[in-house]
Each structure stands twice: as structure tokens, then as C-alpha cells.
Amino acid sequence: MQYRQLGVTGLEVSTVGLGAWAIGGPGYAFGWGPQDDKDSLETIYAALDAGINWVDTAPVYGLGHSEEIVGRALAERRAEPIVSTKCGLVWEPGSSKVHNELSARSVEAECEASLRRLGLETIDIYHIHWPIPDEQIEEAWEAIGRLIQAGKVRFGAVSNFSRDQLERCGRIHPVSVLQPPYSMLERGIEQEVLPYCVEHNIGVWGYSPLQNGLLTGKVTPERVASLPKSDWRQRSSQFRSPVLEANLELVEGLKEVAAELNASPAQIAIAWVLQNPAIGAAIVGARKPQQISETAPASDIELPDEIMQRLSGLIEKRDRRVAAET
Ligand SMILES: NC(=O)c1ccc[n+]([C@@H]2O[C@H](COP(=O)([O-])OP(=O)(O)OC[C@H]3O[C@@H](n4cnc5c(N)ncnc54)[C@H](OP(=O)(O)O)[C@@H]3O)[C@@H](O)[C@H]2O)c1
Incomplete structure (x- = not known):
């Protein structure tokens, strides 16, 4: 592990x-279908055993369930990985309807609930x-600044932000991490966001x-068709025709490259992400x-230039097909 x-x-x-x-399982619009908590705990332990030293969760993942499972794993193993979580997606008790909210009061209450x-x-x-x-955005970012001062948060971060939104936060206090x-x-993110983060x-x-x-x-078309209704991927455009077919064509090429390198397609896909010098790490589900x-062993794979060029060729072909068919 690197x-x-x-x-x-x-x-x-x-x-x-x-x-x-x-690991949060079902119960809301972006759930992943049924999930066994025992498998989830074993997954976290396997990650720690492989040298992974951080876990990313969010309150909304399973409406609190993912954070609870991460909390159980931390307590049972007495391991101390770096823990990352989030705020800004909230729900009323007893309801599975989630909405966006970034008022200071809400951010502070969410932080307390996540800590618990x-x-x-x-x-x-x-x-x-x-x-x-x-x-x-500014109100929430100021609230996170106060949580840092109060010792409840070590580093403030944002997710899914544009370059402009990063700049707006940076004027208040530094953004440590972008997800x-x-x-x-x-x-x-390649054109605008990553250069800004490097700078x-x-x-x-x-x-x-x-x-x-x-x-x-x-993933095959048959598997996608048989995903449970409570798995949000059924509604993702990446998993629906005609984008799905273009994606799976790319995956066929990825499989060939992976076989030549004695690796799995998933490992090569992660290694491709890590090959970008602006990327610090990949959050793998x-x-x-x-x-x-x-x-996890994808961390140790370096892709030679010739392989990166072949992967770029697959990406360009897929992008052209998606542009032509959508
Ligand atoms: N900030 C945000 O807005 C945001 C958004 C998305 C994700 N995230 C974070 O990023 C993390 C990773 O994203 P992600 O969960 O979308 O996914 P990902 O890493 O792209 O895919 C993970 C999924 O792929 C399948 N999988 C993983 N390893 C596999 C293997 N070895 N063989 C076969 N299937 C395998 C599993 O689903 P199946 O077994 O069901 O196929 C798994 O849940 C999330 O857990 C979350 O922490 C953040």
C-alpha cells in the first residue's frame, strides 16, 4: 500500500x-439495495488489514446507518483510521425524504449527530x-470554521464543488480537501478544478x-436489469442504454489491458485514477x-505510458460513441 x-x-x-x-444499504432514494451488516464490518476490517488508513462516510448513507457501522468497526477493532464524513443532506426523523440544507444551525447539529x-x-x-x-455555502463554511476552532473537526473539506465555489470558500478559510x-x-474536473487544487x-x-x-x-446488462428496485444504479444514466453499452465496450478493452498486466479491470481503473499527479487518493467503494x-493492491500498480495511451484511446472511443448516441 502506498x-x-x-x-x-x-x-x-x-x-x-x-x-x-x-455499506449504508437501502432505505432512501440513493441506497444500494439490501446490505448485510456483518459483511459491512468484515469489509472495513479487510480494508484496515490491507493497509487502508481512512474511511469516508456520510450521514445520508443509509440515513445514519453507514456512520453507525463505521462507528461499530472503530470501537470493536480499536483501530484509529482517519475518518471522513459530510454535512448538507438532511432528513426528518421517520422520513426517508432527503433535502439539501447548509444553514449554520443545521451544520452544527449534523456534526453533533455524526460524532455520536x-x-x-x-x-x-x-x-x-x-x-x-x-x-x-458561505454560512456553512463559516460554521465549519467554528467547528474546527471548537476541536470537533480537524480539517474542513468540500465535495462536488466548482472552481468558483472553491474560491469563495478559500476567501473565508482554507479548503484542505476536495472530494x-x-x-x-x-x-x-480535469480542466479547471484540478489545476486550481494543485495551485x-x-x-x-x-x-x-x-x-x-x-x-x-x-457488470452486464442482465445484472443491471436484475438490480433490486432499492439500488439507485437502476436509475443512473451510466447504467442505462445507450451509455451502458458504450461503457461496457470500454470495459471489454479494459479487461484486455488488465489481463496483460496480470491485474483485474477494477485494479487498472483505480490505478488510472492514481496516475494523475493532482489526485492524492481514490475513494473505493x-x-x-x-x-x-x-x-486495495491497485495502490501499488504503476501504469506505463504505453498503457495510459491505450486507456486514453478507449476513453476517447467511448466518449465519441456517447456523444453520437445521446
Ligand atoms: N461526495 C460524494 O458526493 C460522493 C458520491 C459518490 C461516492 N462517494 C464516496 O466514494 C465512495 C466510492 O464510490 P462508489 O461507492 O460509488 O464506488 P466505486 O468504488 O466506483 O464502486 C463501488 C462498488 O463497486 C462494486 N465493487 C467494488 N469492488 C468490487 C470488486 N472487487 N468486484 C466486483 N464489484 C466490486 C460494489 O458494488 P456491487 O457489488 O453492488 O456491484 C461496490 O459497492 C463512496 O462509498 C463514498 O464514500 C462520495
Whole structure:
């Protein structure tokens, strides 16, 4: 397992981190279908055993459930990985309807609830989950500044922010970490956001490097059709025709490259993310211990230029097909 310093935080993070979204299970619009808590705990332990030293969760993942499971794993193992969580997506007790809210009062209440569920006194990295509503960004960021002063948060972070929104926060207090989407199928941050983060030494950990499982090589149209209704991927455009077929064509090429390198497609997809020098780490999701045991070694894979060029060719072909067919 490789470790890198995450921007200005000074934290040495494993370049593969564990994402605990799917571990939250069903129960709201962005759930991942039924999930066994025992599998979830085993997955977290397998991640720690593989040298992963941080876990990313959020209150909204399973409406508190993912944070509770992470909290249980921390207590049972007495391990002390870096813990990252978020604020800004809230729900009323007893309801599964989630809405965006970034008022200071809400951020402070969310932080207390996360600390309780995680069984922690301090959250290492605390993100604004989405920049919505836009007019409350400054209020939320100031609230996070006060949580840092109060010792409840170590570093303030944001997720899914544009360059302009990063600049607005940076005028109030520094943004330590950005959590954006980044995968072979989702490269929207390359032009503006990543150069800004490099310039300002903002640590970047990219999420969904496997595009929610698509780049593992284990997704087929039949499997997509049989996903349970409570799995949000049924409604994702990446998992629907005609984008799905273009994605799966890319995955066929990815499989060939992986076989030549004696690796799995998932490992190559993660290694591709880590090859970008502006990326500090990848947040890799898993719901079974075998999954993270398979993907964690991607941290040690270096892709030669010739392989990167072949992967770029696959990406360009896929992008052209998507542009032509959508
Ligand atoms: N800030 C944000 O807005 C945001 C948004 C998205 C994600 N995130 C963070 O990033 C993390 C990672 O993103 P992600 O969960 O979307 O996904 P990901 O890493 O792109 O995909 C993870 C999914 O792929 C499948 N998978 C993983 N390893 C596998 C293997 N070895 N073999 C076969 N299938 C495998 C599993 O689903 P199946 O087994 O069900 O196929 C797993 O849940 C999240 O957990 C979360 O912490 C943040």
C-alpha cells in the first residue's frame, strides 16, 4: 500500500481509501439495495488489514446507518483510521425524504449527530457534501470554521464543488480537501478544478473510481436489469442504454489491458485514477471483504505510458460513441 500526503493537511493517507456509501444499504432514494451488516464490518476490517488508513462516510448513507457501522468497526477493532464524513443532506426523523440544507444551525447539529454515531470526539475531515443551496455555502463554511476552532473537526473539506465555489470558500478559510467524482468515465474536473487544487495545495481524493462498480468488469446488462428496485444504479444514466453499452465496450478493452498486466479491470481503473499527479487518493467503494481485498493492491500498480495511451484511446472511443448516441 502506498501513502501520500494529502494537501495541506499533512496527513499521510493510503492512496486507496474505503468508501462506506454502499455499506449504508437501502432505505432512501440513493441506497444500494439490501446490505448485510456483518459483511459491512468484515469489509472495513479487510480494508484496515490491507493497509487502508481512512474511511469516508456520510450521514445520508443509509440515513445514519453507514456512520453507525463505521462507528461499530472503530470501537470493536480499536483501530484509529482517519475518518471522513459530510454535512448538507438532511432528513426528518421517520422520513426517508432527503433535502439539501447548509444553514449554520443545521451544520452544527449534523456534526453533533455524526460524532455520536461514529463514537468520536473529533471528525478528521468534514465535508460540505454538495454545494446546495448555493446561497448558503458561505454560512456553512463559516460554521465549519467554528467547528474546527471548537476541536470537533480537524480539517474542513468540500465535495462536488466548482472552481468558483472553491474560491469563495478559500476567501473565508482554507479548503484542505476536495472530494470530486473522478474515473475513466467521469473526468469533468480535469480542466479547471484540478489545476486550481494543485495551485492551492488542496488535497484531492476522487470518488467512484469504479464508476459505482461498472469498471470492475462484473457488470452486464442482465445484472443491471436484475438490480433490486432499492439500488439507485437502476436509475443512473451510466447504467442505462445507450451509455451502458458504450461503457461496457470500454470495459471489454479494459479487461484486455488488465489481463496483460496480470491485474483485474477494477485494479487498472483505480490505478488510472492514481496516475494523475493532482489526485492524492481514490475513494473505493466495497460491500464485501473480498471486493476491497481485490481493489486495495491497485495502490501499488504503476501504469506505463504505453498503457495510459491505450486507456486514453478507449476513453476517447467511448466518449465519441456517447456523444453520437445521446
Ligand atoms: N461526495 C460524494 O458526493 C460522493 C458520491 C459518490 C461516492 N462517494 C464516496 O466514494 C465512495 C466510492 O464510490 P462508489 O461507492 O460509488 O464506488 P466505486 O468504488 O466506483 O464502486 C463501488 C462498488 O463497486 C462494486 N465493487 C467494488 N469492488 C468490487 C470488486 N472487487 N468486484 C466486483 N464489484 C466490486 C460494489 O458494488 P456491487 O457489488 O453492488 O456491484 C461496490 O459497492 C463512496 O462509498 C463514498 O464514500 C462520495
